[in-house]
Amino acid sequence: MDTIATPRPHERLDVWQDAMQLVEVVYRATSSFPADERFGLVAQMRRAAISVPSNIAEGAARRSTSEYLRHLSFARGSLAELSTQSEIARRLGFCEGTVADSALLDRTYARLNALIRSHERRVREPDAFSESPIPDPQSHA
Template sequence: MSSASRCLGIGPHWVGCVVGDVRGHQDLQVWQEAITLVDAVYTLCTSLPSDERYGLKSQMQRAAVSVPANVAEGAARDSTREFLRFLSISRGSLAELTTYFVICERRGMLDAESLADAKTCADRVGRMLTGLQRSLARRRDAQDQRGHPPPR
C-alpha cells in the first residue's frame, strides 16, 4: 500500500488508515504536513517588522492555521461532499498564504532564501490537497453511480 493511499479519511468512515489504534485527522499526511507549514510560518513571522504584528503577521498566521484546521473539520464531517468542501476552503487559505509570501518578498520584508522552506512546504501541501480531493471525488462519484442517496 502506498503512503499516499495509507491514510485516506472520509469523515467518520476511515478507509485503509492503519496507524496503531488511532484513526482521525491527525493520521492524514496532508494534515501533518500542513501542521509543519504552520510551524514554518510562525518561525518566518518572527522576522517580520514589529509594525506588522497586527497586519501581515496576523493574516499569515491565521491563513496558515486555517489550512490544517479545515482539513481536520472536513475529516470530522458526515459526508464525502462536506469533506471536499472543507478541503476546498483549506486550498483557499493556502492560496491566501502564498499570496502573503509574494507580498513579503516584494515589499522587502522577507528575502527569497528565508521564504524557500515555507514555499516548498506550501507546494507539498497543495499537491497533497489536490491528491486527496481527486481521490475523494472519485469515491463520491462511484457512490453516486451505485445509486446511493446524496449525502447530507
C-alpha cells in the first residue's frame, strides 16, 4: 500500500524551502568556479549554504523555543557568511553578479528574521501563546 508521507514540521516552513532552493543555486553556480577553488571558496560556500536549511530543520526538531532560536541564529549566521562569500566570488571574477540570487537571498533573510522575531515574542510573552512553539516535535521521531 502506497502512503503519502506527511511533511516534517520544518519542511512546511517557507524559509526552509527557500533555503533548500538556495543550496541548489549555490551548487550549480560554484560548479563552474576555477578548479583550484574546489577546496577553498567552493567548499566554504557549499558548506554555508547547506548549513542554513540544516539548522532550521534541527532547530524545529528541538523541544524548547530557546534551542529553536539558537539554531535559527546559526542559520542566519550561515546566510550572512554565504552572502559575503558570494560577493567575494563576484569581486574575484568567478561569476557574473552574485552566486546566490540576491532576491532569493533577501527573501530567505526576511523570512528567517520574521520567524526569529515571532519566536522571540513567544519567549517575551509566554501567556500570549498557549500552544507549543514547535509544532508536534514527536510526529517524526
